[in-house]
Amino acid sequence: TQLLEQSPQFLSIQEGENLTVYCNSSSVFSSLQWYRQEPGEGPVLLVTVVTGGEVKKLKRLTFQFGDARKDSSLHITAAQPGDTGLYLCAGHENYGGSQGNLIFGKGTKLSVKP
Amino acid sequence: DADVTQTPRNRITKTGKRIMLECSQTKGHDRMYWYRQDPGLGLRLIYYSFDVKDINKGEISDGYSVSRQAQAKFSLSLESAIPNQTALYFCATSQGKTYGYTFGSGTRLTVV
Numbered sequence: 461t462q463l464l465e466q467s468p469q470f471l472s473i474q475e476g477e478n479l480t481v482y483c484n485s486s487s488v489f490s491s492l493q494w495y496r497q498e499p500g501e502g503p504v505l506l507v508t509v510v511t512g513g514e515v516k517k518l519k520r521l522t523f524q525f526g527d528a529r530k531d532s533s534l535h536i537t538a539a540q541p542g543d544t545g546l547y548l549c550a551g552h553e554n555y556g557g558s559q560g561n562l563i564f565g566k567g568t569k570l571s572v573k574p
Numbered sequence: 575d576a577d578v579t580q581t582p583r584n585r586i587t588k589t590g591k592r593i594m595l596e597c598s599q600t601k602g603h604d605r606m607y608w609y610r611q612d613p614g615l616g617l618r619l620i621y622y623s624f625d626v627k628d629i630n631k632g633e634i635s636d637g638y639s640v641s642r643q644a645q646a647k648f649s650l651s652l653e654s655a656i657p658n659q660t661a662l663y664f665c666a667t668s669q670g671k672t673y674g675y676t677f678g679s680g681t682r683l684t685v686v
Contacts, residue, residue: 493674559630
């Protein structure tokens with residue numbers, strides 16, 4: 461069974477601080493995705509990383525895929541209250557006979573206080 | 575209109591009642607999914623469907639059933655609701671095996 465472990469589980473910071481959240485697995489994934497979920501809404505896809513070592517930037521958010529394609533990180537610079545939400549990483553099943561469904565981590569719940 | 579629409583948004587029902595949650599999409603995606611989300615447990619897959627004639631059980635299908643009435647419609651039923659089915663339920667769609675998911679806004683279900 462492929463699993464994705466996210467850390468930390470909870471993070472509470474002040475506006476303007478930087479932070480990094482992590483997504484780790486013992487399995488290799490062909491790609492990893494990051495989603496953000498705001499209270500009362502469904503998760504929304506932020507980014508997909510495909511190549512080992514890949515770095516993608518989305519405004520103040522920087523996503524990195526590990527060289528071995530087993531882990532990923534999300535770094536937020538100068539966090540703002542609007543960044544508050546649940547951040548989920550996800551990867552497609554890629555073992556023999558799998559249907560390619562997404563496996564989700566349990567998420568990092570971020571709270572950014574003004 | 576939203577790409578993936580779930581109805582109702584909120585529902586309170588009594589133990590033993592049958593309830594249906596509905597999902598419709600305008601994305602034109604073949605793949606559709608039902609998840610439930612519980613604090614500390616994350617998103618867990620209930621059922622998924624790759625086309626109208628293809629229905630598959632996920633990791634927690636007991637107590638649930640689904641119907642894929644058309645490419646755009648996928649409904650989830652709780653045959654006899656019980657309190658531990660209280661959760662946030664999400665429908666999602668996908669274009670294919672390596673693509674991301676588009677989620678609906680969810681249904682908050684409370685079974686009393």
